[in-house]
Amino acid sequence: MNSIFSDRISDVPRSFIREILKVAIDSSVISFAGGLPNRELFPVRELRSAADKVFEAEGKEALQYSNSEGLEGLRQYISAWYSRKRSLSIAPDNILITNGSQQGLDLLAKTLLNDGDDVIIEEPGYLGAIQAFSVYRSVFNPVPVSDEGMDVESLKKVVSARSPKLMYAVPNFQNPSGISYCDENRYAVSKLLADTNTLLIEDDPYGDLRFTGEPKQSFKALLPEQTILLGSFSKTVVPSFRLGWIAAPGHIMEKLVIAKQASDLHTSSFVQHVMYRYLLDNDLDQHIMKIVTAYRNQCLAMIRSIDRHFPPEVTCTRPEGGMFLWVTLPAGTSSMTLFDLAIKDKVAFVPGNPFYINREHTNTLRLNFSCVDEQTIADGISRLGKAIRQLLKQ
Amino acid sequence: MNSIFSDRISDVPRSFIREILKVAIDSSVISFAGGLPNRELFPVRELRSAADKVFEAEGKEALQYSNSEGLEGLRQYISAWYSRKRSLSIAPDNILITNGSQQGLDLLAKTLLNDGDDVIIEEPGYLGAIQAFSVYRSVFNPVPVSDEGMDVESLKKVVSARSPKLMYAVPNFQNPSGISYCDENRYAVSKLLADTNTLLIEDDPYGDLRFTGEPKQSFKALLPEQTILLGSFSKTVVPSFRLGWIAAPGHIMEKLVIAKQASDLHTSSFVQHVMYRYLLDNDLDQHIMKIVTAYRNQCLAMIRSIDRHFPPEVTCTRPEGGMFLWVTLPAGTSSMTLFDLAIKDKVAFVPGNPFYINREHTNTLRLNFSCVDEQTIADGISRLGKAIRQLLKQ
Numbered sequence: 001m002n003s004i005f006s007d008r009i010s011d012v013p014r015s016f017i018r019e020i021l022k023v024a025i026d027s028s029v030i031s032f033a034g035g036l037p038n039r040e041l042f043p044v045r046e047l048r049s050a051a052d053k054v055f056e057a058e059g060k061e062a063l064q065y066s067n068s069e070g071l072e073g074l075r076q077y078i079s080a081w082y083s084r085k086r087s088l089s090i091a092p093d094n095i096l097i098t099n100g101s102q103q104g105l106d107l108l109a110k111t112l113l114n115d116g117d118d119v120i121i122e123e124p125g126y127l128g129a130i131q132a133f134s135v136y137r138s139v140f141n142p143v144p145v146s147d148e149g150m151d152v153e154s155l156k157k158v159v160s161a162r163s164p165k166l167m168y169a170v171p172n173f174q175n176p177s178g179i180s181y182c183d184e185n186r187y188a189v190s191k192l193l194a195d196t197n198t199l200l201i202e203d204d205p206y207g208d209l210r211f212t213g214e215p216k217q218s219f220k221a222l223l224p225e226q227t228i229l230l231g232s233f234s235k236t237v238v239p240s241f242r243l244g245w246i247a248a249p250g251h252i253m254e255k256l257v258i259a260k261q262a263s264d265l266h267t268s269s270f271v272q273h274v275m276y277r278y279l280l281d282n283d284l285d286q287h288i289m290k291i292v293t294a295y296r297n298q299c300l301a302m303i304r305s306i307d308r309h310f311p312p313e314v315t316c317t318r319p320e321g322g323m324f325l326w327v328t329l330p331a332g333t334s335s336m337t338l339f340d341l342a343i344k345d346k347v348a349f350v351p352g353n354p355f356y357i358n359r360e361h362t363n364t365l366r367l368n369f370s371c372v373d374e375q376t377i378a379d380g381i382s383r384l385g386k387a388i389r390q391l392l393k394q
Numbered sequence: 395m396n397s398i399f400s401d402r403i404s405d406v407p408r409s410f411i412r413e414i415l416k417v418a419i420d421s422s423v424i425s426f427a428g429g430l431p432n433r434e435l436f437p438v439r440e441l442r443s444a445a446d447k448v449f450e451a452e453g454k455e456a457l458q459y460s461n462s463e464g465l466e467g468l469r470q471y472i473s474a475w476y477s478r479k480r481s482l483s484i485a486p487d488n489i490l491i492t493n494g495s496q497q498g499l500d501l502l503a504k505t506l507l508n509d510g511d512d513v514i515i516e517e518p519g520y521l522g523a524i525q526a527f528s529v530y531r532s533v534f535n536p537v538p539v540s541d542e543g544m545d546v547e548s549l550k551k552v553v554s555a556r557s558p559k560l561m562y563a564v565p566n567f568q569n570p571s572g573i574s575y576c577d578e579n580r581y582a583v584s585k586l587l588a589d590t591n592t593l594l595i596e597d598d599p600y601g602d603l604r605f606t607g608e609p610k611q612s613f614k615a616l617l618p619e620q621t622i623l624l625g626s627f628s629k630t631v632v633p634s635f636r637l638g639w640i641a642a643p644g645h646i647m648e649k650l651v652i653a654k655q656a657s658d659l660h661t662s663s664f665v666q667h668v669m670y671r672y673l674l675d676n677d678l679d680q681h682i683m684k685i686v687t688a689y690r691n692q693c694l695a696m697i698r699s700i701d702r703h704f705p706p707e708v709t710c711t712r713p714e715g716g717m718f719l720w721v722t723l724p725a726g727t728s729s730m731t732l733f734d735l736a737i738k739d740k741v742a743f744v745p746g747n748p749f750y751i752n753r754e755h756t757n758t759l760r761l762n763f764s765c766v767d768e769q770t771i772a773d774g775i776s777r778l779g780k781a782i783r784q785l786l787k788q
Contacts, residue, residue, distance in 0.1 A: 006504065009504065036458060037458075042454055044454060044457065051446075055441070065634065099493060110400065112399060131652075135656050238457045240663040242660070258406050264493035264496045265494060268662055270634040
């Protein structure tokens with residue numbers, strides 16, 4: 001008998017991170033493995049007040065079925081935010097509200113990809129995107145990223161050899177590596193993609209969480225007709241509402257709305273109302289500043305501890321924002337082996353392999369600094385340093 | 395240049411209902427076209443209190459990212475509800491929380507269907523299911539349904555000729571027709587599907603809204619290993635939370651969780667917490683009773699007016715529950731032509747065609763009675779009667 005399952009679902013890699021998180025659930029383990037925002041910074045009181053107002057003033061309206069595109073006011077807010085913060089002109093009609101950016105990836109893949117279409121992803125790249133695209137059976141073309149951004153020579157080869165349908169990039173404080181594309185790199189990538197049929201998905205969940213340095217040009221400004229921009233309130237306001245959005249050119253938007261409708265009719269309009277009320281009543285800039293200050297300190301604490309506890313042959317990225325940094329062990333060592341040693345010392349992280357396509361061993365690992373306090377960071381990195389020294393002695 | 399879009403998205407029929415609703419938005423039009431629950435019955439005060447308690451007692455927890463399967467307590471509640479109300483034994487581990495039943499359809503199609511797989515649907519059938527399955531390029535095999543349920547002879551032919559992968563059915567108070575499968579029909583359908591590889595999706599959003607008659611056997615009881623049951627809080631508590639679920643055998647559940655994760659990580663855990671708190675603090679049976687009483691009266695009012703105002707050669711279904719009834723005009727007439735006449739008389743409905751596969755004209759139409767009060771129903775049906783008489787004179 002044939003499998004009862006679709007071919008596509010068999011192609012999706014299981015989330016390795018899920019398995020890791022199960023190990024890390026033991027409360028004596030210090031975990032740098034998660035990808036969670038710091039819950040101490042959630043605006044609980046403000047959201048409570050916003051929810052209460054929604055029930056009071058527009059209860060029945062906010063509880064009824066709604067349109068697939070999303071709440072008009074919320075889309076206007078996002079449009080105005082882009083204009084004010086990024087000098088981007090994106091009309092509310094070009095914004096579709098989604099269940100977080102993850103659904104944005106699903107809807108885009110659903111709308112754009114046929115089986116076997118070529119997709120460029122970053123190496124290392126975001127696991128959620130690899131999963132979302134795998135469902136639609138794309139062929140992955142990984143292009144290395146480093147401190148400067150994407151490797152332009154490799155990109156050039158892939159673009160000319162494969163005419164890829166899509167390129168997926170997280171140019172600000174990338175997950176998993178924490179790197180950002182510098183302006184020169186963005187210009188070079190844009191120049192290379194211009195006059196091709198490759199669409200660029202610019203995923204920007206962390207862009208507002210900048211600790212240092214100047215904001216960079218969005219690809220949406222450099223390649224407006226080819227770029228689809230994904231955004232999210234998960235890292236700046238609250239993750240559990242599952243509110244993100246897609247900003248896309250009109251002809252793509254039209255198809256995305258059909259895909260959204262077929263996928264779940266619409267995103268919870270109740271949480272959209274509450275979010276919109278929260279945004280009207282509060283200063284989002286100020287709230288983000290609080291998050292940025294905390295994460296900056298946590299990131300610096302982690303780098304300080306790394307400099308102190310890790311052997312000099314181990315390197316790490318120096319993120320300008322976001323929630324992650326990336327550690328590279330000496331060539332030939334395995335972060336999977338390190339994981340086993342580290343867990344004995346009660347510290348967890350995510351080994352690099354799931355962020356690559358078909359790689360069983362890597363000498364890299366991801367550390368999350370956003371949801372661990374500074375003292376715990378110091379303790380955890382010290383434990384991890386011990387485990388690394390053990391590994392290098394083997 | 396080839397289309398930039400996927401083949402699958404070009405296959406999805408646009409929602410005709412959307413277009414209809416645009417026409418019906420004029421407030422002088424009496425609309426039986428929508429499919430909305432009656433907003434006057436939403437438990438606004440109770441949900442407000444539930445939301446407040448969630449912020450108070452578990453704010454940070456309820457605002458953080460969560461697991462893909464859904465809130466444990468909510469899944470236990472649903473499991474206990476099935477046991478109490480339907481004598482069905484479904485473990486919480488076999489329940490996946492989704493963004494309404496619509497996402498259940500998307501996840502099932504994603505997990506089970508390859509391009510070109512055969513799917514049995516009801517004729518007339520639920521448009522949302524047609525859309526969801528179209529995305530995964532299934533081949534539709536419509537089987538007529540009537541007052542008794544599914545046409546067993548037609549079903550037999552399709553099953554033996556095509557070995558379909560899936561059958562999709564709404565056995566209680568079907569959308570669009572309002573019909574229900576009688577017990578004998580359920581036994582006959584089950585007997586026919588037993589020992590085949592066809593999986594049955596039993597979509598039951600209206601099952602609790604029974605006005606009259608005895609509850610019928612669930613296919614889940616008759617074919618437990620082959621049946622996947624979909625449920626929803628949209629019609630019994632609140633639509634805008636977008637909370638539904640899939641109850642499926644364990645080996646299917648495992649793949650559905652992967653699909654869910656790739657689609658949007660998880661359903662808003664905040665609204666799951668609020669729903670769970672609401673269910674703990676309130677008597678759902680009692681609340682449903684209120685809805686049933688109102689809808690029963692509205693349905694009876696509609697049937698009374700139809701009997702009075704429609705010519706005798708026009709027939710309609712007599713639903714035992716739910717939100718819709720189905721009108722059949724004399725053979726050879728078109729409900730699309732009627733729509734144009736009716737709109738001039740300021741009354742709207744959904745013509746039957748979108749509920750069939752590839753049918754431009756039908757002599758059937760759907761009327762919704764759940765969100766219009768009794769007086770308005772009387773006025774609207776009188777207007778529609780006039781339009782029908784005009785049509786028959788043509």
